[in-house]
Amino acid sequence: MPLNPTDVTSCTCAGLRKATRLISQNYDATLKPSGLKATQYTLLATVHKTGALPMKQLASVLGMDRTTLTRNLKPMIHKGFIQNEADTDQRIRLVRITKEGARALHEATPLWQVAQNRAIEVLGQKNWNSLMLVINKISSEEE
Template identity: 35%
Template sequence: MKNNEKKPSICNCLNLRRASAAITKIYDEKLAPSGLTVSQYSILKHLKLFGPVSVSDLAIKIRLDRTTLVRSLKPLETASLIIDVSQKGTRNRQLQLTEKGIEKCIEAEYLWNDVQNFIEQKLGKENIEKLTSLLSIIERMGS
């Protein structure tokens, strides 16, 4: 191990948290020109695919805690990227992208594709496939 490399912890959870923080930082830095974080981009991308959709259904589709999702929606609503299109007086919000949100999603998609390619180049296609498989196994363990 080189001097500038960080030694992994004996704790698997800590190693995964560190890796998650590192990959999130890479995505956020590469997406910065769009003004979106990777979490915000993911929400917009899913709304583009599924919208209009309720907050609860969106949370299920992206496998994110509903409370965390609601907190992440606020800046997107403030920036007029998403809108509630439910009928007045109904309890369930129905979210969809605005025209501005669609444009922002398209803009960020180019940056997201670039970072996807960057990660694949750094790790290699075979390692990405292994990582994806392992992460899926880990996610199922928590279900």
């Protein structure tokens, strides 16, 4: 049947939020033995890949409000997985992954791979490809 745009079942935001809840529950459950939540795994993996970055820049990469990043970093700093170091410009705080953070990341990666494989399998490779295409488009369009 054709989708009715005035129906809540076709709300882009509601649909995305629901899908995100369901997928996140899976990733969180699979990552559980690592002690990391999906969000935390993503944070470590991103900072590991980018290297040290100012808060503002990292928040931009993550498409996340700057203040959300501040709060999300807190448990990672507390666990010693992230350090928040000074820059010559004293307004800036550089976010860097620590050795312990990198170790936790690498230990969790096989679990992440399980969750990731399951997601691809459940959706089917073709659907997964088109999903990644659209969410990358959202990331690029919604600056």
